[in-house]
Amino acid sequence: KTDMIYNLTHEGSIYFLSRPRRFGKSLLVSTLKNYFLGRKELFKGLKIDAMEKDWKVYPVFHIDFNSTNFTIQRALW
Structure with missing residues:
Protein backbone atom coordinates (compact mmCIF):
# COMPACT_ATOMS: atom_id res chain seq x y z
CA LYS A 1 0.00 0.00 0.00
CA THR A 2 3.01 2.33 0.13
CA ASP A 3 2.48 3.11 -3.56
CA MET A 4 -0.76 4.78 -2.44
CA ILE A 5 1.25 6.93 0.00
CA TYR A 6 3.49 7.98 -2.88
CA ASN A 7 0.48 8.87 -5.04
CA LEU A 8 -1.17 10.71 -2.14
CA THR A 9 1.91 12.90 -1.67
CA HIS A 10 2.63 13.56 -5.34
CA PRO A 20 -13.66 4.60 11.45
CA ARG A 21 -12.23 3.88 14.88
CA ARG A 22 -9.43 1.33 15.03
CA PHE A 23 -9.00 1.44 11.25
CA GLY A 24 -5.36 2.47 10.90
CA LYS A 25 -5.39 6.26 11.15
CA SER A 26 -2.40 6.37 13.51
CA LEU A 27 -0.43 3.94 11.35
CA LEU A 28 -1.15 6.06 8.27
CA VAL A 29 -0.04 9.25 10.03
CA SER A 30 3.13 7.54 11.31
CA THR A 31 3.90 6.28 7.81
CA LEU A 32 3.46 9.77 6.36
CA LYS A 33 5.60 11.26 9.14
CA ASN A 34 8.48 8.86 8.48
CA TYR A 35 8.16 9.34 4.71
CA PHE A 36 8.41 13.13 5.05
CA LEU A 37 11.34 12.78 7.48
CA GLY A 38 13.15 10.91 4.67
CA ARG A 39 13.63 7.67 6.62
CA LYS A 40 14.29 5.55 3.55
CA GLU A 41 15.58 2.61 5.60
CA LEU A 42 12.08 1.99 7.00
CA PHE A 43 10.70 1.49 3.48
CA LYS A 44 13.29 -0.98 2.15
CA HIS A 62 3.02 16.31 15.08
CA ILE A 63 0.15 17.49 17.27
CA ASP A 64 -1.37 14.89 19.60
CA PHE A 65 -4.86 15.80 20.80
CA ASN A 66 -5.13 12.68 22.97
CA SER A 67 -2.92 13.94 25.77
CA THR A 68 -5.08 16.85 27.00
CA ASN A 69 -8.61 17.20 28.29
CA PHE A 70 -10.42 19.60 25.95
CA THR A 71 -13.68 19.67 27.90
CA ILE A 72 -15.15 23.17 27.98
CA GLN A 73 -15.86 24.35 31.52
CA ARG A 74 -18.60 26.91 32.11
CA ALA A 75 -17.53 29.79 34.27
CA LEU A 76 -19.54 30.38 37.44
CA TRP A 77 -20.50 34.03 37.71
Whole structure:
Protein backbone atom coordinates (compact mmCIF):
# COMPACT_ATOMS: atom_id res chain seq x y z
CA LYS A 1 0.00 0.00 0.00
CA THR A 2 3.01 2.33 0.13
CA ASP A 3 2.48 3.11 -3.56
CA MET A 4 -0.76 4.78 -2.44
CA ILE A 5 1.25 6.93 0.00
CA TYR A 6 3.49 7.98 -2.88
CA ASN A 7 0.48 8.87 -5.04
CA LEU A 8 -1.17 10.71 -2.14
CA THR A 9 1.91 12.90 -1.67
CA HIS A 10 2.63 13.56 -5.34
CA GLU A 11 -0.87 14.05 -6.76
CA GLY A 12 -3.62 16.39 -5.63
CA SER A 13 -3.28 19.08 -3.01
CA ILE A 14 -5.71 18.81 -0.09
CA TYR A 15 -7.09 15.63 1.46
CA PHE A 16 -9.46 14.99 4.34
CA LEU A 17 -8.64 11.61 5.85
CA SER A 18 -11.63 10.17 7.65
CA ARG A 19 -11.74 6.56 8.79
CA PRO A 20 -13.66 4.60 11.45
CA ARG A 21 -12.23 3.88 14.88
CA ARG A 22 -9.43 1.33 15.03
CA PHE A 23 -9.00 1.44 11.25
CA GLY A 24 -5.36 2.47 10.90
CA LYS A 25 -5.39 6.26 11.15
CA SER A 26 -2.40 6.37 13.51
CA LEU A 27 -0.43 3.94 11.35
CA LEU A 28 -1.15 6.06 8.27
CA VAL A 29 -0.04 9.25 10.03
CA SER A 30 3.13 7.54 11.31
CA THR A 31 3.90 6.28 7.81
CA LEU A 32 3.46 9.77 6.36
CA LYS A 33 5.60 11.26 9.14
CA ASN A 34 8.48 8.86 8.48
CA TYR A 35 8.16 9.34 4.71
CA PHE A 36 8.41 13.13 5.05
CA LEU A 37 11.34 12.78 7.48
CA GLY A 38 13.15 10.91 4.67
CA ARG A 39 13.63 7.67 6.62
CA LYS A 40 14.29 5.55 3.55
CA GLU A 41 15.58 2.61 5.60
CA LEU A 42 12.08 1.99 7.00
CA PHE A 43 10.70 1.49 3.48
CA LYS A 44 13.29 -0.98 2.15
CA GLY A 45 11.68 -3.72 0.07
CA LEU A 46 8.36 -1.87 -0.22
CA LYS A 47 6.90 -0.42 -3.43
CA ILE A 48 7.61 3.17 -2.40
CA ASP A 49 11.33 2.38 -2.16
CA ALA A 50 11.47 1.81 -5.92
CA MET A 51 9.12 4.70 -6.75
CA GLU A 52 10.79 7.50 -4.75
CA LYS A 53 14.11 8.77 -6.07
CA ASP A 54 14.81 11.93 -4.03
CA TRP A 55 13.87 11.11 -0.38
CA LYS A 56 13.83 14.78 0.61
CA VAL A 57 13.51 15.70 4.29
CA TYR A 58 10.66 18.02 5.27
CA PRO A 59 9.82 19.56 8.65
CA VAL A 60 7.05 17.59 10.38
CA PHE A 61 4.77 19.00 13.08
CA HIS A 62 3.02 16.31 15.08
CA ILE A 63 0.15 17.49 17.27
CA ASP A 64 -1.37 14.89 19.60
CA PHE A 65 -4.86 15.80 20.80
CA ASN A 66 -5.13 12.68 22.97
CA SER A 67 -2.92 13.94 25.77
CA THR A 68 -5.08 16.85 27.00
CA ASN A 69 -8.61 17.20 28.29
CA PHE A 70 -10.42 19.60 25.95
CA THR A 71 -13.68 19.67 27.90
CA ILE A 72 -15.15 23.17 27.98
CA GLN A 73 -15.86 24.35 31.52
CA ARG A 74 -18.60 26.91 32.11
CA ALA A 75 -17.53 29.79 34.27
CA LEU A 76 -19.54 30.38 37.44
CA TRP A 77 -20.50 34.03 37.71
